[in-house]
Amino acid sequence: xxxxxxxxxxxxxxxxxxxxxxxxxxxxxxxxxxxxxxxxxxxxxxxxxxxxxxxxxxxxxxxxxxxxxxxxxxxxxxxxxxxxxxxxxxxxxxxxxxxxxxxxxxxxxxxxxxxxxxxxxxxxxxxxxxxxxxxxxxxxxxxxxxxxxxxxxxxxxxxxxxxxxxxxxxxxxxxxxxxxxxxxxxxxxxxxxxxxxxxxxxxxxxxxxxxxxxxxxxxxxxxxxxxxxxxxxxxxxxxxxxxxxxxxxxxxxxxxxxxxxxxxxxxxxxxxxxxxxxxxxxxxxxxxxxxxxxxxxxxxxxxxxxxxxxxxxxxxxxxxxxxxxxxxxxxxxxxxxxxxxxxxxxxxxxxxxxxxxxxxxxxxxxxxxxxxxxxxxxxxxxxxxxxxxxxxxxxxxxxxxxxxxx
Numbered sequence: 001x002x003x004x005x006x007x008x009x010x011x012x013x014x015x016x017x018x019x020x021x022x023x024x025x026x027x028x029x030x031x032x033x034x035x036x037x038x039x040x041x042x043x044x045x046x047x048x049x050x051x052x053x054x055x056x057x058x059x060x061x062x063x064x065x066x067x068x069x070x071x072x073x074x075x076x077x078x079x080x081x082x083x084x085x086x087x088x089x090x091x092x093x094x095x096x097x098x099x100x101x102x103x104x105x106x107x108x109x110x111x112x113x114x115x116x117x118x119x120x121x122x123x124x125x126x127x128x129x130x131x132x133x134x135x136x137x138x139x140x141x142x143x144x145x146x147x148x149x150x151x152x153x154x155x156x157x158x159x160x161x162x163x164x165x166x167x168x169x170x171x172x173x174x175x176x177x178x179x180x181x182x183x184x185x186x187x188x189x190x191x192x193x194x195x196x197x198x199x200x201x202x203x204x205x206x207x208x209x210x211x212x213x214x215x216x217x218x219x220x221x222x223x224x225x226x227x228x229x230x231x232x233x234x235x236x237x238x239x240x241x242x243x244x245x246x247x248x249x250x251x252x253x254x255x256x257x258x259x260x261x262x263x264x265x266x267x268x269x270x271x272x273x274x275x276x277x278x279x280x281x282x283x284x285x286x287x288x289x290x291x292x293x294x295x296x297x298x299x300x301x302x303x304x305x306x307x308x309x310x311x312x313x314x315x316x317x318x319x320x321x322x323x324x325x326x327x328x329x330x331x332x333x334x335x336x337x338x339x340x341x342x343x344x345x346x347x348x349x350x351x352x353x354x355x356x357x358x359x360x361x362x363x364x365x366x367x368x369x370x371x372x373x374x375x376x377x378x379x380x381x382x383x384x385x386x387x388x389x390x391x392x393x394x395x396x397x398x399x400x401x402x403x404x405x406x
Contacts, residue, residue, distance in 0.1 A: 010131045012078045012203065020206045022213065025079040029070070029088045030217060032095035036063045037221040037291075039102040041298050046103070048299075048315040055106050055169065059113075060292060061176055063098070066120050068284050071210040073128050075202045076139070087127050094120040110168055114161030118154035121179075125150055138199045145187035145195060153178040183280055200276035204269030211283045212262045218291045222250055222298035229305045238308040238366055245369040246301035249324070252376035253294060256331055256346075259380070260387050265338045282337040286330055293327030300369070308366040317360040320368050324376055325353045345382035349375055 012020050040063065044056040070091060077084045094116045101113035129143040153175040160171030186194035226246045233239045269278045300319035312320070332346035352375045360368055 010077050010081050010084055012076065020075075020203045022206065022209050023074075023079040025085045025088050026071075026074055026210070027213070029092055029095075030067075030213060032092050032099060033063065033067055033214070034217050034221055036095065036099040036102065037218055037295060038225065039099050041221065041225065041295050041302075043103050044296075045299050045302060048319075057292075058169070058172055058176060059102055059105055060295065061180070061288070062117055062172075063102075064288055064291065065176075065179055066095070066098070066117060067214065069121060070124060071207065072202070072279075072284075073124055075206050075210075077128065077131060083131075087124065091120055091124060094123075106168060110164075111158075111161035114157040114172075118150075118157045121150045122147065122154050138195075139201075141192050142187065142195050142199050145189050145192055146182075148189045149178060149182040149187055183284065197274055197277050200280075202275050202279050204272060204275035204279065205266050207275070207279045207283050208262070208266035208269050211287050212258070212266075214287070214291060215257055215262075215294070218294040218298075219250055219254055222294055222301065223247070225298050226250075226301050226305065229302050233305060239305060242301070242304045242308045242366055242369060245366070245373045246305065249297060249301070249369070249373040249376055252373065252380045253297070253324075253327055255380040256327075256376070256383065257290065259384060265334065268338045278337065282334055286334045286337060289326045289330030290334065291330075293323050293325070293330060295323075296326060297323030299323070300372075304365040304369045308369075309364055312360055312363055312365045312368050314361075316365050316368065317357070320365070320372050321353055321357045321360060324372050325350060328353070328379065343383060345379045345386060348382070349379035352378075 040056060040060050043059065044053065046052075047056070070088075074084070074088070077087075079085055079088055097116040098113060098120070101109040101116065104110075105113040125143060125147045129140065129147060132140045132143055134140075156171050156175035156178065160168045160175065163171055186196070188194035226243065230239065230243045265282060269275050269282070272278050296319050300316065300323050303316045303319060307316070328346050328349050332343050332350070335346070336342050353372065356368075356371055356375070363371070
């Protein structure tokens with residue numbers, strides 16, 4: 001019984017109508033992923049080919065997945081407890097090895113990347129399983145299911161790290177496929193079967209805040225890269241223009257995500273009868289294109305800063321259009337999940353970016369950057385006005401209804 005209490009003490013206490021805050025240990029852990037995001041954007045910048053983009057996408061998906069799984073686990077375990085805090089610090093060490101291996105993950109450091117990733121995924125889940133008291137059998141079964149799937153994928157990660165060339169890409173693709181399909185399969189394994197959505201109790205407000213924190217990480221990385229690149233350049237009218245455009249683009253992305261969407265998402269998942277379902281769809285899967293769009297936009301900003309004049313080449317067009325496009329696709333789907341309707345402003349922005357893509361090759365990189373930033377600002381302003389107008393109309397209807405009732 002004492003052992004049961006000791007293990008149970010590692011878990012957060014869920015209190016009705018009270019959000020579990022994000023701890024300083026979790027924020028400290030996130031610093032590793034600032035570095036990881038920087039490594040991903042620089043790796044894509046250095047090998048902007050079809051194969052390079054495929055490899056970098058795989059690495060991004062791995063980084064995102066290891067962070068998401070850790071966020072789910074710290075939604076259950078309390079990082080204020082010393083054993084959990086030590087777990088996070090060990091995961092930070094693994095994350096540093098993972099991040100430093102990213103630029104040469106498909107060359108000389110593939111095995112290092114694979115070992116770090118597999119150790120983080122399997123080790124963290126084994127710790128969770130060992131921490132669960134016998135009084136929580138459903139969570140125990142879930143941890144066993146997760147451990148089985150992650151152990152299976154770990155075999156392919158390690159095999160891919162040992163292999164070379166295209167074989168590594170294929171084996172890691174299989175490993176990633178196993179991990180991304182496992183939640184959709186509800187972690188089905190023999191004997192235990194599949195889990196039910198009721199088995200995944202989470203504190204929704206904490207999950208929303210963690211995901212919003214990663215958006216800040218990605219936006220912060222783009223600002224750091226932009227500032228560092230601009231500092232080393234001659235400050236001409238073109239480079240200053242590119243710098244201002246990059247800042248405005250980042251500001252627009254912040255506004256689109258945080259002005260109303262992040263708050264609405266946090267409120268929705270906190271009050272949801274099925275927070276785990278919303279957490280899996282909105283915060284585990286649909287945040288991926290949002291973060292990827294910010295990273296790709298940071299790549300575009302660096303390309304434009306270094307070469308603002310002349311005609312935009314293919315990689316500048318793909319990153320300058322693709323970054324905001326991915327971001328808007330992710331946010332429109334995320335907000336649809338939260339609000340139940342598609343945001344017209346976001347749809348218009350997606351169409352405008354598609355039209356701009358037809359003419360992009362004939363524009364200078366600087367002009368292309370100006371236009372994409374302008375589209376994002378229009379989307380942000382349009383959404384703000386429409387939501388404000390909608391709130392005013394709703395309040396007016398409520399007042400009329402109350403007056404009629406009286």
